[in-house]
Amino acid sequence: MGIIKEPKGVDFIIQSPPLTLEEQKEISEFIKQRKLQRLAEQKSKHKRATSRKKEFN
DSSP: OOOOOOOTTOOOOOOOOOOOHHHHHHHHHHHHHHHHHHHHHHHHHHHHHHHHHHHHO
16 A cells, blocks of 8 residues: 555545544443453463462472
8 A cells, every 4th residue: 555645735634523422431431341351361361370380389
């Protein structure tokens, strides 16, 4: 894919419409849930790794 050049006098600026309060809340809730999920995954990986070390000792 090549580079798109702007013709003289034309700007390719795209602005999205502002989010509604409902959309902002949905996005915030999704981010919160995703962070909790990632933390849980990291903790379970850590527990598995430490339990394996104990088995070998």
